[in-house]
Amino acid sequence: MTTFLDFEKPIAELQGKIDELRSAAQGGDVDIAAEIAPLQAKSDKLLLDTYAKLTPWQKTQVARHPERPHFKHYVAGLIEDFMPLGGDRAFADDNAIIGGLGRFRGRRVMVIGHEKGDDTASRLKHNFGMGKPEGYRKAIRLMKLADRFGIPVVTLVDTSGAFPGVQAEERGQAEAIARSTEACLALGVPLVASILGEGGSGGAVALAAGNQVLMMEHAVYSVISPEGCASILWRTADKAADAAEAMKVTAQHLKELGVIDRIVAEPLGGAHRAPGQAVQALGDAIEKALSAMDGMSPEALRQSRRAKFLAMGRV
Template sequence: MHSYLEFEKPVADIEGKIQELRALAADGEAVNVEDEIDRLKSKSAGTLKDLYAKLTPWQKTLVARHPDRPHAANYVAGLIEDFTPLAGDRNFAEDHAIIAGLGRFRGQSVAILAQEKGSDTQSRLKHNFGMARPEGYRKAVRIMDMADRFGIPVVSFVDTAGAYPGIGAEERGQAEAIARSTDKGLGLGVPSVSLVIGEGGSGGAIAVATSSRVLMLEHAIYSVISPEGAASILWRDSARAQDAATAMKITAQDLLQLGVIDSIVKEPVGGAHRAPETVINNAGSAIEKALMELSGLTPDKIRKQRREKFISIGRTLS
């Protein structure tokens, strides 16, 4: 059973009726309910398709945050063979919010940076809900340095509400660590591909998403601040998050039109959480295509392309 979002209530009601009919059949209180179940299944699928064909930016935000949505660890497990995690920033500590390491992606060696939120209470606490501290970004710099030295492409999976804003993180240089990670991503001489799989929140996301190609899942979001945060600043009312989500142009469709991202990876009807294997395979194909487009380029050409890509965003939005 899926957990349903508020706007999915019509689907939840139909699915509830299906479960009731199945329970009646199991108790022997109904002779044949299969025809009615099939009719309700068809109605449920049609209702779900209609709902997801016209999602608002706020509804997409809710889908991007869905607790059952595949996490970065699922993409690493599904796409990366012989993954070897590398821990620590060689300065302060290991940050579990960013999973980093080396592995093989469809026969090619790659370096992995993956922001992991966690899937249950224990893992969410371990990974700090995907919000990295300075040591997480310094670990990212270390991995990117290694990839650059050995000529290995970098693949990153982006999913964070933002960098951790705690006092300790600020004392250890959070802003400086984010800036250095962003700078390292911009200066890489190897191909780099980022995929926003859920939330791409602020500098916490861009620190590992300054890549040659930036991809987004169909119902992911990518923004400079959360809708709630923007509403609090603009209107001093976080309840207006829906208005902020619409105004900020945070959906994949808006960002593709604005030239902020390069392509959209299609999700199954009803979101990635309804068919995780399908969306992980779709993501793999999109990443493979992006890496193929960048293969054979010299380090100078890769840097030039990436520089022009990010500079053109400012020109497009001005």
Template sequence: MISYLEFEKPVAALEARIAELKAASGGGEVDISAELKRLEAKSADLLASTYAALTPWQKTQVARHPMRPHFTDYVELMFDEFVPLGGDRLFGEDEAILGGFATFRGRKIMLIGHEKGNDTQSRIKHNFGMGKPEGYRKAIRLMEMAGRFGLPVVTLVDTSGAFPGVEAEERGQAEAIARSTEACLALPTPMVATIVGEGGSGGAVALASAERVLMLEHAIYSVISPEGCASILWRTAEKAPQAAEAMKVTAQDLAELGVIDRIVKEPVGGAHRDPAAAARALGDALADELDSLSGKTAKQLRRLREDHFLGVGDRRRTRGKRRT
């Protein structure tokens, strides 16, 4: 069952009508195939036109869709021989940030990412993808291990932000995020980061300070949530749609500003409608980027990261960025 967003109600009504006709036609004498075909074409056209004109706030809703694929879904669809590694060797295990060795299209890599969960129980287990200090320190440990073994690092970012609880602050949340960002920038091997859903604040940057930063077509990436921004500026979260527009949170805006390098197209209707197709498109983009970085020295890779982040906002330096 597809969970429809508010702006998808016209599509939902058409698809419900199609489902009713299919159920009513089972074994019937009346041929309604022509009507079904017409309605299916109309529904497909409506879905395509709706998603071609999404506002930043609507893209925010898509990025947060409860059925959108997360880290564990991509592990199953894209990677082989995933060997999860746990613990930061300092405090404990954080289920919001997962990682380990993986094989990607014949290539050994280190895979790290946020996991939000897909139902109430798993969301609680994974703390809704909000990493704690031990999660970021685990990521640092895995990146350092990748550097020692000469493995490329691939990260899948999907978090509304790092966990803001008192216990996280007591264990050094800000320091852990800063150290994780530093580990990304200092990595001697290739690193490709992808914003697959939400990229929120330092909790996202700590796993996305790579020489190649990708975003799925309907993902968002920002320093604060639209609701948080609206609450600060207008004292009400009801202004979130206006905040999303002003903040330039979409992949299209961020590619123009040079914050990201590449947009990965999603299936029509979003990644949640066809996770396998979304995974194939992302896999192709990752393979292309890893191939382009293969053979570069540690010095060259660090210089690419320096150029990337110093070039943010300078359109003269970002005109050559690649798109898909």
């Protein structure tokens, strides 16, 4: 059963009535199709109308939905023969950032991304997708490996931000993020980055400085979370909705600003309502982006990436 968000309360109430009718008629001879049909039509229209005019804060809530597909779901749906490669060869293996080799629709690829987890145990194991220095150093190692063998890199970004703990700072979090961003920009192979849900702060940019940046329709991408921004500007996280509006965190805003290259449409009501459909839609977009870079030389790939990021913010 879908978990409804706060702004979906009217939809939840209608769906609850539909479920009650179905439950009451289960195993009986009563035909309730005539009663359910108008209620279902009303629910579908309400869902369509609601998602057609989501505010930036509501999109943030959708991007954080606990049932939204994560890294492991996209890998399972798109990557064949995935072989995880762990460790940074210096300190430890970070479960928040996962990477490895596989085949994507006939192509060899290196896939790297954040895994948030989808229940309490897995969220703790993956540290809620918040990477530590060893995670970003692992990503650098895998990107260099891909570059050496001429393998395109696909990154799947979904994090509220890099881990802010003392231990991470002691091990050089800022330096690791900067080096990972540098590694993205220096690649002589295609890099296609996709923002799946949250793209928070440098923890996201460290894997998203690609030739093509794709973004799911209801994902968000920003330098800081709306709550963090509100706490700085207004001294209260209660202003998060205002911060989200001002920060232009949505895919639609970022496409207009030239920060991302393509918006990937999600199923009606968000990716969590039809995960398989969302996974395949992103796969189609990644395939198109990779195909567009076939035959480009390493230097041309670096130059196009450089030009893309230098153009941001120019008036």
